[in-house]
Amino acid sequence: MKHTYIVTGMSCDGCRTKVEKTLNTIEGIEANVTLNPPEAIIQMEKHLPTSQLQEVLAKAGNYTIEMAHSEAKKTEEPQAKSCCNTSNHSHYQNHQNLKPELRSKLVGKYYCPMFCEGDKVYDKAGDCPVCGMDLVTIEANPNDENKSYTDLLKKMKIALLFTVPIFIIAMSDMIPHNPLMHLLDMESWNWVQFMLSLPVVFYAAWMFFERAWKSIISWNLNMFTLIGIGAGVAFLFSVFGLLFPHFFPAEFKTEMGTVHLYFEATTVILTLVLLGQLLEARAHSRTSGAIKELLKLAPTEAILVENGIEKVIAIDAIKKGDILRVKPGDKIPVDGKITEGESSIDESMITGEPIPLDKKKRDAVVAGTINGNKSFLMLAEKVGAETLLSQIVKMVNYASRSRAPIQKLADRISKYFVPIVVAVAVITFLVWAKFGPEENALIYGFINAVAVLIIACPCALGLATPMSVMVGVGKGAQLGVLIKSAEALENMNRVNVLITDKTGTLTEGKPSVEKIQVFNGQEDEVIQAVAAVNQYSEHPLAQAIVHFAKAKNIALVAAENFEAITGKGVMGIVDGKEVFLGNKKLLEDSKVAISSTIEEQVITEQKKGKTVSYIVIDKTVIGFVVITDALKATSINAVQELMQAGVEVAMLTGDNQNTAQAVAETLHLSSFQAGCLPEDKLKVIQKLQAEGKIVAMAGDGINDAPALAQSDVGIAMGTGTDVAIESAKITLVKGDLQGIVKAKKLSEAVMRNIHQNLFFAFLYNVIGIPVAAGVLYPVLGILLSPMIAALAMSFSSVSVITNALRLRNLEL
Known part of the structure; x- marks a missing residue:
């Protein structure tokens, strides 16, 4: 038997490893622990009480383990102390869908949008100690303006205000007769540059140095490591040269006797990096537009009918079993069924179908959809986080911050890339200092070393996968394909066998x-x-x-x-x-x-x-x-498209041989198996996986849940049971196999986009680092200044963001 547990108290991969090893010391169980989400999936020979697991786990540290979806978990604020960090923090699950009283306790907390440390939240704003990303606040109102973007925009304006004058002063030598020299001498202008650089370094861009320092002491090397080292060296060199010019040999000085300073390089570099962060924040805001639009669908009030009396109540006050009045033109407040009356309802926001659907007594209605020109009464069946609209937001939010397996490649590369680049920068300096021009050899060495550090910044590498995933998941939501994780999005591209149920999947499910x-x-x-x-x-x-x-x-x-x-x-x-x-x-x-x-x-x-x-x-x-039970009109075309794409389509059904054969022949399926129990479906999938197949399973019933969970990509029909949807990794809102075709094409497009992004990222580095180091100088006399290197680095990030945003216009 297999059970899923929620584990709190883990804050890093070391914690995860410790928990997994501890659980596996218990005889008769095999545990697989993940950090994001913080879960333990345990295969047991015989059932063990949770208290026994907790007793063993408590000896390893301050960890707690509970069965997933327990009611106690839903009503208490999950908190834990980190074994790796002394910061005051807590852990949380799916903050967008918490109960109002619990959500109010977490409002104002901060978390990493990439969830590098699982569900850890912080009391104060800052940066993720792992990836360096800005921590994001849990807002009281998800529709509030993006505070991170607003803060970055303010800092960008300040950086520009002070950087532009520094740049003009530094470039004044290129102006005929240099008019600035008639006002002040070069030493005085150097002091002006220093004063103007302080707001940029110590306010607008100070966060980059903090991130760099954290990355070094924790050895989670990332793009900010190079930015901090490169810009920091340039700034400190300039300050020292300004205060103590007599320490420098003649080759470091100008004709006027002042030291060559790089305040303009420092500020321009930091401003360009800040611009990249601003573009990233803006892009993130745009990619979450679909989620924000979905959130706007939810009304804030509803009309409750009690004892024949109608009264207006807040959405949060609706309880299961309440009778609600929906008037013409109103948004439907929660999921439920019509108990009296009939109407036509616009469900295009959820299904994408433009034609309103006629609904009558006992028909289901969905929160956020718009009532037509008639009034009706409805029974509230799903409220709060249980509504389809909330589940859509929950799944899209989770998937947009989840990590695809291909991201591990980029992470591994970044880990080794930074020390290699630092070594290349040191070698560059030494080579130029030894073999450079007799005059100013050290200056050449210093400038080229800084250029190497800047152009090698792996910003684009870090953005390549998350940006494509975020845009792809948002696009999927618009198409009615709800993707729970980046892993599912990636695996869908590799699927070569689709196992499908019959009733409710290939057929209408309305026998x-x-x-x-x-x-x-x-x-x-x-x-x-x-x-x-x-x-x-x-x-x-x-x-x-x-x-x-x-x-x-x-x-x-x-x-x-x-x-x-x-x-x-x-x-x-x-x-x-x-x-x-x-x-x-x-x-x-x-x-x-x-x-x-x-x-x-x-x-x-x-x-x-x-x-x-x-x-x-x-x-x-x-x-x-x-x-x-009639076949769905789209089933035949969907099966044909999938088979043409190289996917074997097989049907496993609990129905009899003759009925199954009739359906299989009509759809021209690759194979079918009748009379299947839940464990039969599970075994078939396990057998296919043992053969090296990448298996997707599509189903809609409780009996499909084990197979959905076992498959590489579980696909639930949105018209099916909650258990099936919970077990699946992709949910099709319309409950239609054509959604699988869309998911397959979307996955292929996203993976192609990720590979393009990684190509862009590596191309800039492969070309840029040698040029910045000066390999072309002996032949062509080409060198890159730190400012040009920073511009090239930022352009690589912009290229990745722009390429990822192309997915928004994808036609499926």
């Missing part, structure tokens, strides 16, 4: 009873008995039978000892008689014989693609129910 054939007994009495048992089941086939009975005005009676047997059928006691309704496996398990006459008729119906359930009363087969 109807074509006929009930009774061989022994009164037809109405048999229908009443069968409907009595099925009224307690939520299975679509069961509901179809109940509706059939109601349509015939047959009253429902109570049934006792109801039992649903997954993948086989239902049973119960009605008026003292034992009633079964199910497939052949249920009859075999119950040792019920089937006459050849009945079986021949059943096979005839099954060959037509119909689903047939046997009716058994007191161990005797007295008839059968014929149920039809």
Whole structure:
């Protein structure tokens, strides 16, 4: 058996490793622990109580372990002390969807948008100690203006205000007759440059030096390491040269006796990097536009109907079971069903379909969609974080900050890249100092070393994957393809086998009873008995039978000892008689014989693609129910497109051989398997994975959940059960296989975009570092100043961002 647990107290990969090793010391279990999300997936030979796991884990450190989705977890603020950091922080899960009282406790906290340390949050603003990104605040209102972008814009304006005059002063030598020299001498202008540089270095761009220092002491080397070293060396050299010019040899001085200073290089470099950060923040804001638009769909108030009296209440006050009035033109407040009235509803924001859908009594309605020109009453069934709209926001937020496996490559490269670049910069300085021009050899060495540090900044490398993932996930949300993680987005590109369920996936999932054939007994009495048992089941086939009975005005009676047997059928006691309704496996398990006459008729119906359930009363087969479930109009085209793309499409269904074969032949599937129980589907997927296949599983029922979780990419129909959606990594809002085609194409486009971004990032470095080091100088006389190097570095980041944003215009 396999269980998923939430682990709190982990703040780094060292913690994760310690927790995993500790859990694996327990006999009979195999644990796999992840930091983001902070989970432990444990395979057990026999069930162990959580208290036993906690007892062992407590000996390793201040860690706690709980079953996932426990009610206690939802109602208490999760907190833990870090074993690696003395900062005051706590941990949280999915802050966008917390209960209002818990969310209010976390408002004002800060977290890393890339979640390098899992779900750790901080009390104060600052930078992520791992990647150096700005910590983002948990806002009281998600629609508030992006504070990070506003702060960066303010700093950018200040940096420009002081950098432009410094640049003009430094470049004045290139102006004929240098008019500035008529006002002050060079030494005085150097002091002016120094004073103007202070606001840039110690305010507008100080965060870059803080990030660089943190990256060095924690040895989480990143792009800010190079920025801090390069700009810091240039600034300190200039300050020292200004204060103590007599320490420098003649080759470091100008004709006027002043030392060559680089305040302009320092400030221009920092301003250009700040511009890159500003563009990144702006791009991040734009890529989350789809989420913000979805959030705007949610109304703030609703009309509650109690005892015939209507009153306006806040959305947060709605409870499950409340009756709500939706007036013409209003947004539907929560998910539920119409209990009185009818209307046409615009669901284009959720499904992408422009034509309003007619809804009547018992039809489902979704939060955020817009009512037409009629009023109706609805029953609130899902509120708060449970609504489809909230789930969309939750999944998109999670996926946009998750890390694709390909990101690990970029991370590994960055880890080794920084020390290599520093070594190249040192070698550059030494070579120029030794073999450079006799005059100013040290200056050449210094300038070229700084240029190497600046142009090698791996900003573009760090942006290559996250930017494409964020834009791709946002695009998917607009298309009704909800992607939970970057890993799922990447794996979808590699999928070569699609396993699909039948009912509700290939078919409409809205079966109807074509006929009930009774061989022994009164037809109405048999229908009443069968409907009595099925009224307690939520299975679509069961509901179809109940509706059939109601349509015939047959009253429902109570049934006792109801039992649903997954993948086989239902049973119960009605008026003292034992009633079964199910497939052949249920009859075999119950040792019920089937006459050849009945079986021949059943096979005839099954060959037509119909689903047939046997009716058994007191161990005797007295008839059968014929149920039809039409194929979705899009299933045939979707299957053909996937197979043309090299994906094998196989169907695993709990239905019988004949019905399954009829559907498989109609859709021209690669293969199919009938009579599958949940564990059968799971085993088929495990077998395919053992053969090296990358398997996607599409399903919509509770019985599909294990297979969805086991597959490389689980794909749930948005029209299916909550369990299936929770187990899957991709959810199709429309519950339509055409969404899989879109997901496949989107994945291919995103991965292609990531590879392009990585190419851009490496291209700049491969070309730029040697040029900055001066390899072209002996032949072509070409050198890069630190300012030009900074411009090239920023341009590489802009190239990556611009390329990623192209995904927003992708046509699928």
